[in-house]
Amino acid sequence: MSNQTPHDWLNEHGDYLYRFALARLRDSHLAEDVVQETLLAAIQSQSYEGKSAPRTWLTGILKHKIIDSIRKQSREMPCEDLSQTVADEGAVDEFFNERGHWADRPQAWVAPEDELEQKQFLVILQDCMDRLPIKLSRLFLMREILEDDNQAICKELGISPTNAWVMLYRARMGLRKCLELHWL
Amino acid sequence: MLTCKQASELVSQSLDRTLTRSERWSLRFHLLICVACARFNRQLHTIQTVIDKWLSDTGQNEHLQMPLQAKARMSQALESEIAASRHKS
Numbered sequence: 001m002s003n004q005t006p007h008d009w010l011n012e013h014g015d016y017l018y019r020f021a022l023a024r025l026r027d028s029h030l031a032e033d034v035v036q037e038t039l040l041a042a043i044q045s046q047s048y049e050g051k052s053a054p055r056t057w058l059t060g061i062l063k064h065k066i067i068d069s070i071r072k073q074s075r076e077m078p079c080e081d082l083s084q085t086v087a088d089e090g091a092v093d094e095f096f097n098e099r100g101h102w103a104d105r106p107q108a109w110v111a112p113e114d115e116l117e118q119k120q121f122l123v124i125l126q127d128c129m130d131r132l133p134i135k136l137s138r139l140f141l142m143r144e145i146l147e148d149d150n151q152a153i154c155k156e157l158g159i160s161p162t163n164a165w166v167m168l169y170r171a172r173m174g175l176r177k178c179l180e181l182h183w184l
Numbered sequence: 185m186l187t188c189k190q191a192s193e194l195v196s197q198s199l200d201r202t203l204t205r206s207e208r209w210s211l212r213f214h215l216l217i218c219v220a221c222a223r224f225n226r227q228l229h230t231i232q233t234v235i236d237k238w239l240s241d242t243g244q245n246e247h248l249q250m251p252l253q254a255k256a257r258m259s260q261a262l263e264s265e266i267a268a269s270r271h272k273s
Binding site for chain 2: 006007010014015016018019020022023024028031032035036039040043044095096099100101102105106107108109111112118121122125140141143144146147165168169172173175176179180
């Protein structure tokens with residue numbers, strides 16, 4: 001069995017890691033940065049000799065670098081931290097009246113059926129994601145990473161698990177409404 | 185009895201965690217009698233399915249690659265790091 005070198009990792013897994021990061025950060029420069037940080041961290045890690053499933057291992061490091069990146073982005077906007085986003089209660093209450101009934105009842109739309117429709121749906125969905133406050137869309141895209149270790153990750157991001165579910169809820173409410181407006 | 189607002193919150197949470205038995209029953213009952221929320225539930229599931237598939241497909245999409253310049257830059261950075269590690273040990 002040949003040992004892969006870091007250059008092998010870049011050649012064989014670099015694009016995959018980039019795609020993974022790009023999908024979640026939605027910014028190519030940030031995606032490049034986290035891929036580089038991942039590969040450097042991998043080199044620095046004591047145990048990189050002879051990893052049998054390098055892609056899985058590298059992806060694990062990448063997920064942490066993505067979280068770091070998101071946390072750093074939050075810090076650069078000092079007036080708005082993640083918990084502030086949660087505190088804006090007005091955002092979701094607009095969907096319901098004081099008695100908890102729908103202000104605007106969800107309209108029927110047909111779920112995309114064939115591959116073409118799925119592609120079209122996805123384009124609109126991504127556009128809707130871009131309209132969400134960036135913190136909400138990032139958390140939403142990180143949901144799968146959150147599942148890995150909800151408590152630890154929330155702690156790293158400086159939010160409570162309660163904040164997390166509220167933000168995911170807000171993201172979904174916003175996306176659904178946006179889709180209703182744009183998907184026939 | 186759940187309000188629609190409460191039901192919508194549970195629908196969202198049901199996508200991320202296992203609901204308790206009591207939550208499941210309350211929600212199921214509400215969805216049986218409320219057309220709006222039943223619709224909401226279906227729509228949220230559709231959105232989640234499409235996103236999950238997209239995230240998993242993106243990984244496999246070999247047409248999307250890191251820009252060559254970025255790769256070249258990274259290659260150099262790796263080289264420096266490897267040299268630095270050797271120097272330490």
